Amino acid sequence: MTDSRRGAWSLLLVLLLFAGSGLVGCGGSSASGQAVVTVLGPWTGDEENGFLAMVRGFEKRYGIQVDYTGTRDAGAVLASDLKDGNPPDLAVLATPGELRQDAAAGTLSPIDGALDPGSMARQYGPGWLQLMQAAGPHGARHYYAIIVKAALKSVIWYDPRRLPARDLGVLTSPGLTWGQLMTLTAGLRAAGTSPWCMGMQDSSSSGWPGTDWIEDIVLHQSGAQVYDRWVAGAQPWTSAPIARAWQTFGQVANPPGLVRGGTQAALVTSYGVAGQPMFASPPGCYLDHEASFITAFYARDKLGGSSGPGARPRPKADFDFVPFPPLASAGRGTAEVAGDLLGMFRDTPASRKLIAYLTRPGAQEAWVRRPGSGAISVNRLVPLGDYPDPVSRELAADLTGAASVRFDGSDSMPQVMESAFNNAVLEYLDSPGQLNVILHGLDQVRKAAYEPRTPAGP
Amino acid sequence: MAASAARPPRRQSTPRRLRRVLAVILAATALLWIAVTILVQGQHGTVQAVRDGTSPALLDAVGAHAALSDADRAAWQSFRSGEAQLIGPGQQYQNDMTTANQDLERLAALEPSGGPGSQQLQTVSGQLVTYQGLVEQADAAKRADIALGTASDHDLGYAYLTYASSSMRDPQGGLLASIDGLAALDRRSLGQQLTSPWTDPALLLTAAAAGAGVLASIVAARGFLLRRFRRVISPPLLAAAALACGLLVWLALVTLPADAAFAAARDTALPRLTGSWQAQIRAVDAEAAALRANTAGHAPATSGGLNVTVTQSASNALDADLAAAGNSGGLPFGIPVLAVAIAGLACLGVKPRLDEYRR
Numbered sequence: 001m002t003d004s005r006r007g008a009w010s011l012l013l014v015l016l017l018f019a020g021s022g023l024v025g026c027g028g029s030s031a032s033g034q035a036v037v038t039v040l041g042p043w044t045g046d047e048e049n050g051f052l053a054m055v056r057g058f059e060k061r062y063g064i065q066v067d068y069t070g071t072r073d074a075g076a077v078l079a080s081d082l083k084d085g086n087p088p089d090l091a092v093l094a095t096p097g098e099l100r101q102d103a104a105a106g107t108l109s110p111i112d113g114a115l116d117p118g119s120m121a122r123q124y125g126p127g128w129l130q131l132m133q134a135a136g137p138h139g140a141r142h143y144y145a146i147i148v149k150a151a152l153k154s155v156i157w158y159d160p161r162r163l164p165a166r167d168l169g170v171l172t173s174p175g176l177t178w179g180q181l182m183t184l185t186a187g188l189r190a191a192g193t194s195p196w197c198m199g200m201q202d203s204s205s206s207g208w209p210g211t212d213w214i215e216d217i218v219l220h221q222s223g224a225q226v227y228d229r230w231v232a233g234a235q236p237w238t239s240a241p242i243a244r245a246w247q248t249f250g251q252v253a254n255p256p257g258l259v260r261g262g263t264q265a266a267l268v269t270s271y272g273v274a275g276q277p278m279f280a281s282p283p284g285c286y287l288d289h290e291a292s293f294i295t296a297f298y299a300r301d302k303l304g305g306s307s308g309p310g311a312r313p314r315p316k317a318d319f320d321f322v323p324f325p326p327l328a329s330a331g332r333g334t335a336e337v338a339g340d341l342l343g344m345f346r347d348t349p350a351s352r353k354l355i356a357y358l359t360r361p362g363a364q365e366a367w368v369r370r371p372g373s374g375a376i377s378v379n380r381l382v383p384l385g386d387y388p389d390p391v392s393r394e395l396a397a398d399l400t401g402a403a404s405v406r407f408d409g410s411d412s413m414p415q416v417m418e419s420a421f422n423n424a425v426l427e428y429l430d431s432p433g434q435l436n437v438i439l440h441g442l443d444q445v446r447k448a449a450y451e452p453r454t455p456a457g458p
Numbered sequence: 459m460a461a462s463a464a465r466p467p468r469r470q471s472t473p474r475r476l477r478r479v480l481a482v483i484l485a486a487t488a489l490l491w492i493a494v495t496i497l498v499q500g501q502h503g504t505v506q507a508v509r510d511g512t513s514p515a516l517l518d519a520v521g522a523h524a525a526l527s528d529a530d531r532a533a534w535q536s537f538r539s540g541e542a543q544l545i546g547p548g549q550q551y552q553n554d555m556t557t558a559n560q561d562l563e564r565l566a567a568l569e570p571s572g573g574p575g576s577q578q579l580q581t582v583s584g585q586l587v588t589y590q591g592l593v594e595q596a597d598a599a600k601r602a603d604i605a606l607g608t609a610s611d612h613d614l615g616y617a618y619l620t621y622a623s624s625s626m627r628d629p630q631g632g633l634l635a636s637i638d639g640l641a642a643l644d645r646r647s648l649g650q651q652l653t654s655p656w657t658d659p660a661l662l663l664t665a666a667a668a669g670a671g672v673l674a675s676i677v678a679a680r681g682f683l684l685r686r687f688r689r690v691i692s693p694p695l696l697a698a699a700a701l702a703c704g705l706l707v708w709l710a711l712v713t714l715p716a717d718a719a720f721a722a723a724r725d726t727a728l729p730r731l732t733g734s735w736q737a738q739i740r741a742v743d744a745e746a747a748a749l750r751a752n753t754a755g756h757a758p759a760t761s762g763g764l765n766v767t768v769t770q771s772a773s774n775a776l777d778a779d780l781a782a783a784g785n786s787g788g789l790p791f792g793i794p795v796l797a798v799a800i801a802g803l804a805c806l807g808v809k810p811r812l813d814e815y816r817r
């Protein structure tokens with residue numbers, strides 16, 4: 001064999017071996033190269049499905065995959081992600097307070113570039129647009145989040161079929177007052193059934209259903225001005241209006257027989273299932289103070305009595321709502337609301353496209369149209385006819401047409417204040433005699449929580 | 459040779475045919491080398507990926523789930539028994555949390571950065587902080603309630619512990635559900651690897667076919683030499699054939715037991731180990747549920763948590779199977795040596811005949 005032939009054989013062998021080793025190594029899968037937007041949020045179960053339905057059109061239209069992670073502890077997970085320097089592209093912020101903090105710290109990216117100001121003004125009311133904005137690291141205000149869905153908080157739920165007819169008439173009469181409501185609940189208790197359903201438990205932020213109670217009482221007892229000062233940290237917790245609101249809440253929660261199972265049961269009952277006894281036969285309780293999103297939970301409950309196995313409560317027929325009644329003339333005409341804010345932590349073209357897409361009525365319709373979703377859009381261009389039931393339509397009309405709204409107070413406070421408020425409610429239910437100690441403790445937190453920056457209103 | 463000299467045209471064609479015969483043997487040998495190398499590397503790579511990657515990742519996820527389930531049980535046990543007044547959630551809780559953290563740290567080291575498992579781990583990390591925070595709050599509230607005495611109507615400590623349990627056990631996005639999500643990712647990868655064709659004994663037929671090719675080429679060469687040169691036996695070619703047979707036998711002796719060990723790991727040891735964990739998780743979950751429901755304040759009898767001895771023996775069996783499956787029996791070194799030897803012997807067998815034409 002000549003040298004050249006030997007060289008050719010050697011080359012062939014080497015090539016064959018390379019080809020062989022390549023065959024061995026080709027077991028892994030390659031990335032598809034498709035753009036991905038990662039989203040972290042608190043929505044799980046049906047809510048998660050609602051959001052995924054919302055983004056399906058986006059994925060189809062732009063060919064960008066939305067990788068959503070849903071956990072009830074999204075706040076803690078986001079904090080951990082930020083600490084590790086690896087946040088998701090977009091995340092639902094727990095509160096406007098968190099939005100302001102992250103915007104000021106520069107961890108959130110402004111989204112002005114993704115939004116058309118003219119179009120936004122046509123679609124959203126001024127109050128909602130203000131909620132989407134915050135001051136950046138240099139003090140200039142920008143859009144930092146969009147409201148994916150919203151909720152009306154100042155409502156009381158009841159089952160029209162199970163509430164005694166006389167009480168139903170009182171509850172649904174126009175101009176229902178707090179005094180009438182208290183008389184009604186006293187009558188129900190005297191008849192042998194606790195009037196109020198109540199549950200304080202919710203994963204890592206238990207206690208907020210109680211803060212909703214106190215916020216509604218402050219708003220409807222002392223008015224929006226006191227509410228704004230309180231939320232902004234300028235109204236002490238020990239001041240008369242706030243202490244009175246706590247005591248009023250105590251008059252609902254603490255006396256034996258007013259809350260189903262007593263406060264001990266309320267402490268360990270999840271807010272999502274607290275209203276279930278309303279649909280039992282006979283009912284375990286009659287009234288439930290919950291935000292509008294509770295309809296998604298009601299829709300999964302079971303009806304008791306002769307409704308047949310597996311029958312589910314239906315809007316209007318089995319659950320309906322009345323507005324939270326005013327406790328004083330100063331508290332008329334204002335409703336408490338809340339919303340899920342989606343902010344951008346990684347500024348990418350795909351993230352901006354998704355932000356812009358989610359503000360549009362077409363995207364929001366995809367979620368609110370789902371029966372039993374409990375989702376309400378604050379986009380004025382979403383037709384009321386898109387809502388699947390009369391209760392949702394009424395809630396949407398109230399939410400978008402409200403003359404005066406205030407965002408959830410605890411959500412608007414600095415995070416540490418919100419957390420202290422949640423825990424204070426739990427402590428109060430556990431030890432009502434400690435109210436003064438609790439309020440003084442909250443004032444101590446207030447001083448530290450609001451000190452570093454100028455108080456900001458909702 | 460005289461006959462060859464009488465027919466000049468055929469004298470020119472014989473060297474060419476000799477070279478062609480040699481080329482066929484060398485090509486068949488190269489193919490055998492490649493086929494056996496691919497087979498051994500593929501099998502070894504699959505076993506290594508299972509042994510060092512997906513299997514420990516899955517077991518770490520399952521182990522973390524078990525440790526956290528037991529931590530929840532231990533915390534409730536401590537509260538219900540009254541030990542919490544002095545020792546908080548208790549030593550067993552601390553041990554379980556340490557174990558869970560170690561499992562998750564190992565898991566983090568095994569998950570590719572930026573992948574879905576890595577993202578899920580960040581979620582788990584945040585949820586773990588939340589859970590521990592709630593248990594700490596339960597402990598603090600319990601002590602505050604004790605300090606308040608009759609001023610406290612209830613026991614806020616139990617409420618916080620309930621929140622902690624719920625944040626852990628919420629089937630929709632709770633801590634354990636997130637860890638199960640991680641385990642599902644690893645289980646999917648493991649499932650693909652466990653059913654990999656590289657560990658199918660039938661793949662040996664490919665190597666056998668390549669070996670048969672070498673033997674056929676040697677037999678053909680021997681036939682040619684017999685016809686052209688009347689050489690009944692060519693010792694180098696005979697040795698080359700023997701080496702090719704030896705390589706195939708060696709391959710079978712190494713690969714078949716390795717495949718059997720891998721099948722045992724897949725079909726017996728791994729299901730036994732995960733089954734053992736699952737059974738223990740069910741047991742501690744049932745105990746934790748009983749302790750949560752027992753509002754009378756008396757702790758029911760418990761089994762004492764996880765039995766590490768049971769899982770350890772199952773884990774050892776899995777390790778042994780995977781170690782046996784990963785045994786390459788020196789083939790990675792032996793294959794090239796034998797292939798080169800076969801090629802060399804083939805050259806030796808043909809070269810003297812070629813040399814006759816160079817004189």
